[in-house]
Amino acid sequence: MKNKAFRVARWEFIEKVKTKAFIISLFMLPVIIGVFAVLPGILASKADNQTRNIGIIDQTDSLTLQIATKLDIKYKLPDGRPNYKLIPITDNDTTLEHLKKLATAMILGNEIEGYFILPRDIMTKGNVEYRSENVGNIREQERFSSAIGDVVVEKRLLASGLDAQKIKTLTTKVDVKTIKISSKGEEKESGFLETFFSGYIFIMMLMFLVITSGQMLIRSVVEEKSNRIVEVLLSSCSPMELMTGKVLGLTLLGLTTVSFWILILIGVNFSTPTPFLNVDHLFLLIVYFVLGYLLYAAVFVAVGAPLNTEQEAQQMTSYISLLLVFPIALAIPIMQNPDSLFAKILTLIPIFTPTFMALRLAIQLPEWWEIVLSLVILCGSIVVMMWAAAKIFRIGILLTGKRPSLKEIVHWLTTNA
Secondary structure, eight states, X not given: OHHHHHHHHHHHHHHHHTSHHHHHHHHHHHHHHHHHHTHHHHHHHOOOSSXXXXXXXXXXXXXXXXXXXXXXXXXXXXXXXXXXXXXXXXXXXXXXXHHHHHHHHHHHTTSOSEEEEEOTTHXXXXXXXXXXXXXXXXXXXXXXXXXXXXHHHHHHHHHTTOOHHHHHHHTOOOOXXXXXXXXXSOEEEOOHHHHHHHHHHHHHHHHHHHHHHHHHHHHHHHHHHHTTHHHHHHTTSOHHHHHHXXXXXXXXXXXXXXXXXXXXXXXXXXXXXXXXXXXXXXXXXXXXXXXXXXXXXXXXXXXHTTOOSHHHHHHHHHHHHHHHHHHHHXXXXXXXXXXXXXXXXXXXXXXXXXXXXXXXXXXXXXXXHHHHHHHHHHHHHHHHHHHHHHHHHHHHTTOOSSOOOHHHHHHHHHOOO
């Protein structure tokens, strides 16, 4: 049996590894992670190359100059020019409605990008309006909000007879540097992003690999059933040997892919000035990754065996993949309180064990009994799921036509036939 299963595994591995899709998938995830994790930050921090004209309706007639001065000091273009130019919106008719119409016309004429309205009661109420065709530029709004806020606070302090500059010095913000202490007492500087990305990248890798490999597995079964090739294969080996070979072959393919990804990530991680990955428990992460992949592989085998069409295969693959998206939605709460009862319960649910344990390992090492118990439950679940997959595969692989009902599948599992 082992010999035939290994032959099937070898054939599955060689056939898949030679395809263009496999070569593309090797580089796809690192590129996707780079695009989603790095590119937005680069684009968001990219400096402007020309001065931005921003209008201002200052109903107090006393704040514009100070705001402009603060912006000029703080924000400049690479060539030294001011990043922003404040253009006062004024006219003989000083009513607010008239000035707003004038400012709107300037926006539509591309004279300004937008304009701020500083009301007369800004000192007491602190309300400011910003109007523009594009109100999604958060960076500009934050910069102006900070500058306007500083000027208003200074005015309030001066009006109260206080030294604004001295108070500003005394109220300087405190920067907190986070130091992670390991279970051995070792200290290491670590921030939120490093912790978050360590778990996030693990989940992304597992999800991407499960989706691609799972689709390959189900499509392979469906294609062989529709072409009647499976009948030829089963004349040379048993259903159990065929299933074992397929799982081993795609597992080896998956491990090859993951090894390549890990080498890239570790190389990039240690070549950057600020590491973005926590590799303290890399061995445990790999163990959970392999076991998690085997569990999902068994699920795909069990689900894919009774299917007959490509459309059904795509639907089932999408439903199973949603189980891997769920931990991403709970990533922040779990990372804020990794030792909560809720986190511990989720860790012991086999289908979620690899992903939630990856999130917890990135923050702090769980108790040893939790690790042992989760591994025992995960390994036991793999054995049970493989047994169930074998039972379903044995009958479903030769079944064509109408898709079996849930009642029929349960009967397959409970019968000794």
